[in-house]
Amino acid sequence: MPDGSLAYGQRRHFTVDNLTQQWVWRIGLAAAVALGYFLAATLSVRLVLTPDGVPAFWPGAGLSAGVLIALGPRARWPVLAGVLVGTVAAHLIIKEPLWARPLGLCNWAEGLITAGLIQHYYGSGFNLVRLRQIIGLLAAAVAGTSVATIVGAVTYRLFRGPLAPMLEIWWHWFASDIVGIIAVAPLVIGLTAIVRRPSLLSEVTESTLALVALAVMTGLIILLPRELWETMFPLTWLFPILLWLAARRRPAFSAAGAFVVSVTIVWTTILGIGHFGDPNLPITDRVLGAQAAILIVAITAYVLAALFAERREIATRLQHERDNKLMNAEAIVAAIAHEVRQPLSGIVMNADAALRLLGKMPPDQDRVRENLERIVNAGNRASGVFDGIGALFRKADPQPIDVNGIILDVLESLRGEFEDHGVEVHTELMSNTNPLRC
Numbered sequence: 001m002p003d004g005s006l007a008y009g010q011r012r013h014f015t016v017d018n019l020t021q022q023w024v025w026r027i028g029l030a031a032a033v034a035l036g037y038f039l040a041a042t043l044s045v046r047l048v049l050t051p052d053g054v055p056a057f058w059p060g061a062g063l064s065a066g067v068l069i070a071l072g073p074r075a076r077w078p079v080l081a082g083v084l085v086g087t088v089a090a091h092l093i094i095k096e097p098l099w100a101r102p103l104g105l106c107n108w109a110e111g112l113i114t115a116g117l118i119q120h121y122y123g124s125g126f127n128l129v130r131l132r133q134i135i136g137l138l139a140a141a142v143a144g145t146s147v148a149t150i151v152g153a154v155t156y157r158l159f160r161g162p163l164a165p166m167l168e169i170w171w172h173w174f175a176s177d178i179v180g181i182i183a184v185a186p187l188v189i190g191l192t193a194i195v196r197r198p199s200l201l202s203e204v205t206e207s208t209l210a211l212v213a214l215a216v217m218t219g220l221i222i223l224l225p226r227e228l229w230e231t232m233f234p235l236t237w238l239f240p241i242l243l244w245l246a247a248r249r250r251p252a253f254s255a256a257g258a259f260v261v262s263v264t265i266v267w268t269t270i271l272g273i274g275h276f277g278d279p280n281l282p283i284t285d286r287v288l289g290a291q292a293a294i295l296i297v298a299i300t301a302y303v304l305a306a307l308f309a310e311r312r313e314i315a316t317r318l319q320h321e322r323d324n325k326l327m328n329a330e331a332i333v334a335a336i337a338h339e340v341r342q343p344l345s346g347i348v349m350n351a352d353a354a355l356r357l358l359g360k361m362p363p364d365q366d367r368v369r370e371n372l373e374r375i376v377n378a379g380n381r382a383s384g385v386f387d388g389i390g391a392l393f394r395k396a397d398p399q400p401i402d403v404n405g406i407i408l409d410v411l412e413s414l415r416g417e418f419e420d421h422g423v424e425v426h427t428e429l430m431s432n433t434n435p436l437r438c
Helices: 002-047 059-071 073-094 098-122 131-160 166-196 201-222 226-231 234-248 251-271 283-358 365-392 403-413 415-420
Strands: none
Touching: 002 059, 002 073, 059 073, 059 098, 059 131, 059 166, 073 098, 098 131, 098 166, 131 166, 131 283, 166 251, 166 283, 201 234, 201 251, 234 251, 234 283, 251 283, 283 365, 365 403, 403 415
16 A cells, blocks of 8 residues: 555656646747747837838748747647737837737737648648648648738728728738748748757858858848849849758758848848838838748748758668668578588588598498589589579479478588587488478
8 A cells, every 4th residue: 555655646746747847848938939929029010011001021920830830739829828928018019009919819820720731731740851841831821821811901901990901901911921931930940850859060060151151142132233133133142052051951051041031131121221221112112022032032942952851861761772782682692601501511521521532442432422422412402502592583483392302401411510429310201292382
């Protein structure tokens, strides 16, 4: 009874510890999401607005969708709590009307729909290492954002009156959330993968240098004169650095590169710097150009990363197959050598015995003849080994197997060891046995 009470107490203590850890994890996740969503919402609402008052960039959508995709259904309620708290706090800071605060539910719903579609079609452990996963993320983001932004646009129309352009509001909201998901969600998914399987210091160092070079190159491109933007698309000049990241490093670093470019474009648009911040251009054109540039760069980076990840996976699989084939070949060679070595040893031993018998005066011809017959039998057994190997690789009808013959061959191959150890062998084999077919 005391042992049972002790075991029950240990189980209860273990259960309490697990529940405590789960609650600490959930509260910590909710707090982190709330802080990230608050910062993203505050910056988005304060700095860049379309003419109808909708934020032009909404990275919070990518934060919630990325966390839900990376952590699965267990993060559903902590993310909801974090999104609601972050949204309400942001609206309080910027003094938005009370009716706008429940829109955080729409923000959470689009992430939930996007993550739900990903988990339904791809399962847990989703990572952007295949092209079909990139396409799946884009499709899920479009589906989730479309549904959530319809509800948001209707809410705007109800509270702002019939003069509010619902279709335009829906489009601006849809575009800003799509850009947020495409730019941020892969980064969250990639960082989660790196936490689960840390990278080498050399990989992190090289990738950091590439990201710095990417940020500097993006800034220089954005500062180019308008004439160059009108005659060519300078953002294509980022392709070599994105190709470098995709070819040499994990997809998470390509996602980080897309995020760096996206942040640089957003900040220059906000601060009125360079092409996307040109005050001579209408705000709608600037925002649309920035959103298009972010989507083009991000999707290019993800597609390159997925293609090279698939190539590395295929190369690894082929290497494993080659290694397995080499191991099988080594095993086959060892088996052949073992089977051939025994009759060869018998040939050498019998030939040596025959030479000694021939050297006697007078020569023992009967025993010489016996040893020569053994040499012939051993040669035939060696030839039979190769015939058996050839039969393994050709399709043929089942052949009869003489069990008595196999037994006699084995005894003959071991005859030298029997003689060395003074073992005398007597056989009692069954007569008139039917050959087995194999």
